[in-house]
C-alpha cells in the first residue's frame with residue numbers, strides 16, 4: 170500500500186461519513202452509533218438526491234411510454250443496469266437481472282435450475298450460509314429428490330478445504346457458498362473453490378451480499394456461474410438487488426414469474442418469452458430503486474477505496490484489541506481473512522440483554538441468530554451479538570461500544 | 583395441560599401481593615435509563631423459579647429473540663388465571679415480571695378488559711412491545727389474552 174498516514178486515512182473516512190446525513194443524530198439522548206451495516210447500510214446524500222430527482226422530474230413506466238418521461242425513465246433504469254454490469258465486470262448487460270435482493274436471486278436460480286436437477290444429484294451448501302442460501306436449495310432438493318451436502322467449517326469459521334475434495338464427485342451438480350459470511354466475516358477463497366467445483370462440472374452459486382459492501386468483485390475473474398447481491402447493503406435503496414448469471418445458463422432457464430415485460434408475444438394458443446434480461450423481469454420493475462443503486466455504485470467508485478479499506482481494517486483491529494478489556498468476551502469468527510464484522514459473546518450476558526442496553530446508550534447492533542441457525546448450532550449458541558463496521562464508522566464509535574459494554578457488565582454485576 | 587400444582591402457581595407474589603401500583607411507585611424514583619434498567623434487571627432476577635420440566639416446545643413463545651416460555655393454570659374455584667413465565671434473557675424476565683404484576687392472578691374478564699398498553703405506557707415500556715421488537719412481549723400478551731378468552 171502507498172504510504173498513507175493513519176491521520177490521512179481517518180480524514181478520508183471522516184469526509185465520506187459526512188455524506189451520510191442519518192448518522193448525524195441523537196437517539197435515546199445520545200449520539201447515534203450505527204454498528205449494524207451488515208444488516209443494512211446507510212445511504213449517502215447522493216443516493217437520496219438521485220432518487221428524489223428521479224421522482225421529481227423523470228418518473229414514468231419503462232420500456233413502453235410513447236412520451237418523453239418514459240424515455241427518460243427507461244434511460245435511467247437501463248443506465249443503472251450498465252453501471253452494475255461494469256461494477257461486476259460482467260461480459261454483457263443482458264446477464265444482469267434485477268431482483269428484489271439476494272434472497273429473490275437465489276430463489277430465481279433454484280427455480281430456473283429445477284429442470285436440470287434429478288433425484289440423487291448433490292447440492293453442496295456450506296455451514297456458514299445465510300438462510301437465503303440454504304432454504305431455496307432445500308426446496309429444490311424437495312422438488313427433485315436431490316440431496317443437500319453440508320460443507321463444514323473449522324473453529325475459526327473457515328471452510329474446511331480438504332473436506333471439499335471429499336464432497337465433490339460426479340453427482341455434485343451445484344456448489345452454493347457465500348463469498349463473505351454475515352456472522353463470521355470470513356472471506357472465502359472463491360477462486361480456489363470455483364476451480365475445484367469446475368473439476369467435476371458443478372455449477373457455482375455465490376452469495377455476494379456481504380462481499381460487495383467491502384471490496385470490488387469481478388465475475389469474469391471468479392468465473393462463477395451465478396452471483397447475487399443486495400442494493401441495500403452497498404449504500405443503495407432497499408427493494409432491489411442483482412443476479413448475474415452465465416449467458417447460456419440464463420438462456421436455458423425457464424422464466425421465474427409470468428406477466429408483463431417478460432413476454433415477447435402472448436396469445437391463447439401459446440406465449441413466447443422475451444429475451445434476456447427481461448425474461449426474468451415480470452411486471453413493472455423497481456425503477457426508482459434501480460436509479461438509486463446506480464448512484465450508489467457511482468458513489469462507491471468515487472471513493473478512495475484503498476484508504477477506506479485501510480480504515481475498515483483499522484477499526485476492526487481497534488475493536489479486537491479492546492476485546493480483552495471486557496472479561497469473558499470473545500469473538501466468533503477469527504478467520505485470517507475477514508471483513509470488519511465482530512460477532513461476539515460475553516459470558517453471563519444474553520445477547521438480547523446486550524442489544525437492549527446498547528440501544529439505551531445510542532448504539533445499534535444486531536442480536537439473534539442472524540438468519541444463520543445452522544451456524545449458531547455449530548458454535549452451540551442460541552444466538553449472538555454482532556457489531557458490523559462500515560467505512561463511515563469512527564474509532565471513537567469503537568471506543569463508545571466498548572465503554573458501553575463495560576457499563577452493561579457493571580449493571581449485571 | 584400443565585403439571586405444576588395450583589399451589590406453586592399461587593405462591594407467585596407478582597400480581598397478588600405486588601401490583602402495578604408498586605411498580606409505578608418504584609419507577610417514579612428512577613430517573614435515568616440506567617436506574618430503570620437496573621430495576622428491571624432486579625425484577626428479572628427475582629422472577630419466581632420456573633419448573634425446568636416445563637421448558638418444552640409446547641410452552642415455548644415464538645417470535646422472540648430470546649427463549650421465552652409461558653404456562654398458565656385456571657382455578658375455577660377463585661375464577662382466576664395463574665401464569666408463569668421464563669426466559670434466558672434477564673431483561674426479558676424483568677419485562678415478564680411486569681407483565682405478571684399486571685395480569686397474573688386476575689379473572690379472565692379482568693385480563694380481557696385491561697388496557698395493557700396504557701398501563702405500560704406509564705413506565706415507558708411501550709417501545710418494548712412494539713411488534714418490530716423481537717423481545718416477545720407482544721407474543722406473551724397475546725397468549726395470555728387467548729388463555730383468558732378460553733376460560734371466560
Ligand SMILES: Cc1ncc(COP(=O)(O)O)c(C=O)c1O
Pocket residue numbers: 207208269270271272273299301302347349350351376378379399410540
Ligand atoms: C450473506 C447474506 N446473504 C443473503 C442475505 C439476504 O439478503 P436480502 O435480505 O437483501 O435478500 C443477507 C442479508 O442479511 C446476507 O447477509
